[in-house]
Amino acid sequence: MGAVKQEVEGVRTATQPARHCYDSNPNKQERAMAMGAGEEMGDLIPGLPDDVAMECLVRVPSHSHRRMRRVCCRWRGAVASPEFRRRRGAAGASEDVAFLVQAFPAPGDGKGSTTTAECALTAANLTTGELRRVKQGNNNNPAAEAASWWGPVPLFAQCAAAGDDGRHVAVVGGWDPDTLRPTTGVRVLDVLAGTWRRGRPMPDSRSFFGCAAGGDGNVYIAGGHDESKNALRSACAYAVDADAWRALPDMAQERDEPQLVAVPGGGGGVLAASGYSTEAQGAFKRTAERYATGEGAWADEGDVVVPDDATAETTCLASVGGKVWAVRAGKGGVREWDGAAARAWREVADGPPGMEACVKAAGVGDAVFVFRTVAGEAEGEGRKYSAWVMEASGGPWKRVPVPSGFGGFVYSAAAVRV
Amino acid sequence: MEVDKGKGEAEETRKVAEADRDTVTLKSSDGKLFEVSKEAAARLSTVLAGMIAGGSIDDNGTDLKQIGSEALENVVDYCNKHANSIPSAALISSSISFNTAPFKEPEEWERKFVDRLSHDALFDLVEAANFLGMERLLDVTCHKISEMMKGKSPDQIREVFNIKNDYTKEELEEIRQELAWAFYDD
Known part of the structure; x- marks a missing residue:
């Protein structure tokens, strides 16, 4: 019987995908007990x-997570754990959220005048389709030092x-x-x-810089x-984890209002x-240079990194699934940069239907997310811009x-999987 | 063609005869016997597949001491229903979902299957599915339990699942502060 049991166990291990760690392993339970989970x-x-309980918890949509954390100590720990996030992914329950720095009308606006709009952080959950405004700072805790510091998101x-x-x-x-001064x-x-x-x-004060996640946890x-x-x-x-800035070597060229994306690969x-x-104010270049962490220096990436038949202003670069994509309106508007080999663009798809100009493109999960102006639609608030997604694999x-209220211009985007 | 087909069938029959039966008999902890299609059992349960492959199936009823008769009946029922169901195109979500592994929504019959279960029966079935390595059934039952948590207040969740609130007043206050932002609704 022992031999058979072993064989069964062997088959189980071999045939079971990693997604469920079925807990018949007594050692594991012992360990859990030792960790105070008994x-x-x-x-x-x-x-x-x-x-098994964990498999149930991970399937609950993210908007209930806050309430789940208040159930009891163990649920709080479970929901915050890396294991929770990993298992959500394995169960196909992850949600992809695009965070957007977005203009929204200042309170009391409505005259349609172009007085300074405020900016806010929007969480666009592309899996559930919900868009929400993210509150700034710890507003329920006025005693905190933060309270005086946290205002709206800077313009x-x-x-x-x-x-x-x-x-x-x-x-x-x-x-x-x-003050309209850079922070x-x-x-x-x-x-x-x-x-x-x-x-x-x-470390220094600058305006209209490029900013991107470098694929290595650092913000560049x-x-x-x-x-x-x-x-x-x-x-x-x-480096967020170390809360530290470090200077990089200078780029070869001056670049005001550049577009930054993670290096391919x-x-x-x-x-x-x-x-x-x-x-040459406003004369956008078509060149790019790359900074690879391992090399510690900028290198010329070539002079056609922005596709030729589009102006740099209306083409948005995005890092999608580890590749550099360019998105603009029209036929063949979505392309992938084959930097290493050909220094050329490969057509992936057409731009989103009805797009006038691309405002922001970002890789979110396994899709590309595009915020853009719409041709022919009224310039009313909430109608001027619209958002589209396409899976990177096509479709x-x-x-x-x-x-x-979520139709304002998008200045920047970041993707997080929850 | 006809001849080939006939030959194929004969081959099939011989194989079945060799393996004696095309069902396996499972015995619950309280000694009740259940028959289930061998093919479905092998396809849906990694543990039963292993036992079948390893020849450790007992014709007089394979002991599953960890599973009560009600849960085992549900397991068998699920296997039989699954064997008869045609995979539905509804598996592809119509929502704007862009995950690598699109959430495999339970099919209509699976939903009905778990919806009719009592709280205890559902829990017993989850455990049985877990024990037998039935990935899909575990998916469906865990999904059902997760739906029982969705949109509920902490108090409601504690009540439904009989969970003790072990927070101190101070801890609750700390959490209230920690979560003082508006990403998720309340």
Whole structure:
């Protein structure tokens, strides 16, 4: 019988996908007991092995997670654990959220005048289709030091996913909405815990810089202009986990308003594309240079990184599934950069239907997310822009319903899987 | 063609005869016997597949001491229903979902199958599915339990699942502060 049992176990291990760690392993239970997860703390769900209970918990949609954390100590720990996130992925229950730094009308607006809009962080859950505004700071805790510091998201701030496990969103720089002067502030959202913290400020003050997650957990910023409107070549990187900035070598070219995307292949680093020099305001370049973490220097990526039949302003670069994509309106508007081999673009798909100009493109999960202006639609708030997604593996564009109040310009986007 | 087909059938019959039966008999902890299609059992349960492959199936009833008769009846019922169901195109979600592994929504009959179960029967079935390595059934039953949590207040969840609130007042206050942001609704 022992031999048969062994064989059965052997077959089980061989045939079972990794997604469920069925808990018939006594050692594992012993370990759990030792860790205080035994009788003393109670089961996650009375009457179920913890492993199975966990499989139930991970299938609950993210908008209930906050309430789940308040059920009991063990649920709180479970929902915050890396294991929880991993298993959500394995169970196909993950949700892809695009965080957007977005303009929204200042309170009391409505005259249609172009007075300064405020910016806010929007969480666009592409899996459930829900769009929500993310509150800034710890508003329920006025005693906290943070209360005086946290205001609205600075105008034109940039954001990027950050941290080793990509569970953070860093909101970097932008203009103070009251003084209209650039800020060096950094605020970091832990998406899974739902908490904000204040990050170390940027080492220098700059406007309209490029910003992107480098695929290595770091947030890279490059280019932009200083307070005298000089286009910049300098760049730096922020490590969220260490809360530290480090300077990078200068780029070869000045790049004001560049587009940054993670280097293809995901080795860590960024591609800084387009932008313009001090002497040639608004004349966007088609060149790019790449900074690979391993090499520690910028290298020329070629002079056609922005596709030829489009102006750099209306083409948005995005890192999609470890590749660099360009998105613009029209036929063949979606392309993939084959940098290493051909230094050429490969057509992937047409631009989203009815797109006038691309405002922002971002890789979110295994899809590309596009926020864009719509041709022929009224310029009323909430109608001027619309959002679309397309799976990277192909398939049709699908429209993401944009509720009223979420139709403002998108300055920056970051993707987090929850 | 005709000849080939006939030959194939004869081959099939011989094989079945060799293996004696095309069902397996399972015995619950309380000694009740249940028959289930060997093919379905092998396809849906990694553990039963292993036992069948390893020849450790007992014709007089394979002992499953960890599973009560009600749960085992549900397992067998599920296997039989699954064997008869045609995979539905509804598995492809119509929503704007872009995960690598699109959530495999339970099919209509699976939903009905778990919806009719009492709380205890559902829990027993989850455990049985877990024990037998029935990935799909575990998926469906865990999904059902997760739906019982969705949209409920912490109090309601505690009541449904009989969970003790072990937070101190201070801890609750701390959590209230920690979660003082508006990403998720309340």
